[in-house]
Amino acid sequence: MKRVFLETYGCQMNVADSELMAGVLERAGLELVARPEDADAVILNTCAIREHAELRVLGRLGEFARLKRENPALIVGVAGCMAQHLRKKLLESKRVLDLVVGPDGYRDLPNLLLRAAGAPVAEIRLDRDETYGDLEPKRDAGVRAWVTVQRGCDKFCTYCVVPFTRGRERSIPLVDLVRQVEHAASQGFREIVFLGQTVNSWRHDSHDFSDLLRAANDVPGVRRIRFTSPHPSDMTDRVLDAMGSCEKVMPHVHLPLQSGSDRILTAMNRTYDMARFREVVEGLRSRVPGIALSTDIIVGFPGETEEDFEATSAYMRETRFDSAFLFKYSARPDTRAFKWPETVSEEEKGRRLTLLIEQQMGIGAEINDTLLGSEVEVLVENISHRDSSQLYGKSRDFKTVVFGNDGTPPGDLARVRVVGTTAVTLLGESLKTPASSPLVSIGG
Numbered sequence: 001m002k003r004v005f006l007e008t009y010g011c012q013m014n015v016a017d018s019e020l021m022a023g024v025l026e027r028a029g030l031e032l033v034a035r036p037e038d039a040d041a042v043i044l045n046t047c048a049i050r051e052h053a054e055l056r057v058l059g060r061l062g063e064f065a066r067l068k069r070e071n072p073a074l075i076v077g078v079a080g081c082m083a084q085h086l087r088k089k090l091l092e093s094k095r096v097l098d099l100v101v102g103p104d105g106y107r108d109l110p111n112l113l114l115r116a117a118g119a120p121v122a123e124i125r126l127d128r129d130e131t132y133g134d135l136e137p138k139r140d141a142g143v144r145a146w147v148t149v150q151r152g153c154d155k156f157c158t159y160c161v162v163p164f165t166r167g168r169e170r171s172i173p174l175v176d177l178v179r180q181v182e183h184a185a186s187q188g189f190r191e192i193v194f195l196g197q198t199v200n201s202w203r204h205d206s207h208d209f210s211d212l213l214r215a216a217n218d219v220p221g222v223r224r225i226r227f228t229s230p231h232p233s234d235m236t237d238r239v240l241d242a243m244g245s246c247e248k249v250m251p252h253v254h255l256p257l258q259s260g261s262d263r264i265l266t267a268m269n270r271t272y273d274m275a276r277f278r279e280v281v282e283g284l285r286s287r288v289p290g291i292a293l294s295t296d297i298i299v300g301f302p303g304e305t306e307e308d309f310e311a312t313s314a315y316m317r318e319t320r321f322d323s324a325f326l327f328k329y330s331a332r333p334d335t336r337a338f339k340w341p342e343t344v345s346e347e348e349k350g351r352r353l354t355l356l357i358e359q360q361m362g363i364g365a366e367i368n369d370t371l372l373g374s375e376v377e378v379l380v381e382n383i384s385h386r387d388s389s390q391l392y393g394k395s396r397d398f399k400t401v402v403f404g405n406d407g408t409p410p411g412d413l414a415r416v417r418v419v420g421t422t423a424v425t426l427l428g429e430s431l432k433t434p435a436s437s438p439l440v441s442i443g444g
Contacts, residue, residue: 001075001117003031005039009057010047012228013195014080016146018045019137021079021106026138028110036067041075041113043099046082057082065096075099075116079106081165083124103151103166104130126167133176136183143191143381143393143411145184149177149212150196155231157258158269158336159301159329162197169197171204178215185221190411191379191394192222198231200239209234210242217246223413224379225249226398229256229296233271235280244287251288252322252398255280256296260315261308264301269336274315281319292322292397297356300329300349302340309352313359322367322397323424324360328353361423368399368421375431376401378414399426406430 004025008018021043022032036042042064046057057078068074077099098116101109105123107130115121131151139145152167153160181192194216196202200209209227216225225248230239232255243249255277259265262273272280284291297312316324328349331338344352376395384390384402392402393414401416402425408414420427 001030001040001113003033003039003041004113005033005036005042006045007036007042007060008045010045010081012146012193013148013197014045014047016137016148016195017080017103017106019139019146020132020135020148021045021109022138023136024106024109030110030113032138036064040073041077041099041116042067043077043079046078046080054082061096068096073117075113077101077113077116079103079109081161100124102126107132107135128168128170131170131172131176133172136180139184139187139189143189143379144193145181145187145189145191146193146195147177147180147184148172148195149199149202153197154201155198155271156269156336158267159298159332161332161334164334166197169201171202173204174207174212174215177212178219181216181219181222185219188411190222191224191226192216192219194225194227196227196229198229198234199227200230200236201234208236208238210236210238213239213242213246213249217248222248224396226252228254230254231256231271232277232280235283237283240283240287243284250396250398251291252294252396253284253291254294254296255284257312257315258296258298259301259304259308260312261304264304264308267303267337268298268301274311290397292399293319294323294325294398295321296325296327298327298329299352299356300344302329302337302343304329304344313356316356316359316363320363320367321360322399323364324356326353326356326360365421365423368423368426371399371418371426372421374418376416376418376426376428378403378416378428380408380410380412380414382410395426400424401426401428403428403430406432408432 006018008014033039044057064076068076075098076096078097079101080103083100083102098120099112100122101112102124104127112121112123150169150171152169153162154169156163202209202212258268258270265273378393378395378401380391380393384392389405390402391405395401403416415431416428417431418426418428
């Protein structure tokens with residue numbers, strides 16, 4: 001067995017875990033291939049946060065079952081949160097899966113694949129000490145490097161499976177994180193994104209998250225620093241001060257709200273109320289003028305009344321988030337809320353979700369319209385997928401900007417004037433004379 005196909009579902013933390021697995025596999029002498037048809041083993045790195053993600057993975061496993069019928073020696077594995085969450089169901093299903101490995105089993109992945117060639121293997125033990133801080137991931141080409149600073153979670157929101165699928169919170173030592181940032185910068189990555197389920201609760205010895213931001217800010221070669229997702233309860237004055245004083249920390253924060261109702265926040269065990277959330281938003285906007293804010297919202301949580309929903313809608317109008325990820329509540333086994341009766345019908349969840357989407361799209365469009373005629377700094381990522389005469393990248397406040405190809409290579413900064421907008425994108429013209437040599441694409 002030499003060739004492995006690795007496919008990722010879910011959030012940035014799953015992407016970072018796949019890069020970790022890729023590094024482990026390559027160091028063991030295995031080759032990563034781009035097509036499952038060319039592989040001796042296929043691994044799906046999965047997410048269990050929402051039911052839709054699980055359904056997609058189960059559908060993909062059906063496709064791999066066909067490949068396995070054609071090639072009985074093919075090893076089929078599921079890794080990540082879904083493996084941990086649905087271990088019994090996966091192992092009891094028809095003989096498709098050979099390997100189920102949870103988030104703390106990646107260090108031994110090459111050996112697990114070898115064992116799975118002989119008999120089905122499950123490695124789903126959660127390890128309170130495993131951080132992978134000493135392992136170097138294999139990152140795909142690009143300008144942005146994901147750096148996981150903590151694993152697991154201690155918050156136990158009543159709707160969330162993460163503490164059960166990824167275990168309790170543990171932080172990676174500061175020295176290991178700085179080494180990872182330095183290594184990523186030496187490889188040409190210009191933007192560092194710190195990842196954690198509640199990333200700003202990171203602590204190691206006497207250091208807190210503000211110390212990590214300041215340490216990364218001093219690393220040569222790094223142009224931008226971001227992090228996701230912070231928890232409102234852990235957004236301390238020290239972190240706010242670091243954001244205001246570190247020039248490489250970008251003026252954008254994804255701050256999950258989930259609900260604008262104190263009653264629902266309490267039921268969700270979010271550990272803050274709306275007064276505290278407003279205080280955090282005020283602190284961010286005072287320390288970092290012009291900061292862009294995005295958020296997460298869940299509609300239809302058990303017990304959510306029309307009044308609760310209206311409180312969420314009203315707060316979104318009040319705060320005017322630049323963007324928002326909006327979801328219908330999806331009951332997840334193992335969570336506390338899973339045992340609670342659903343009080344909002346699927347039809348009503350859909351209605352509430354549609355209203356918030358329309359409201360947020362209008363707010364986003366209005367905010368972006370205020371940028372018409374302004375100049376923005378764009379970290380160029382690549383040629384546009386839709387039009388090779390266009391480049392795209394992110395502004396400092398994490399807005400996607402598309403503009404004419406002026407020859408700026410990926411990883412460099414471009415000055416762009418905003419000449420058009422949508423609710424989610426800025427359209428620009430370069431303030432640089434176009435270069436005569438064509439740009440070479442560096443990735444997808």
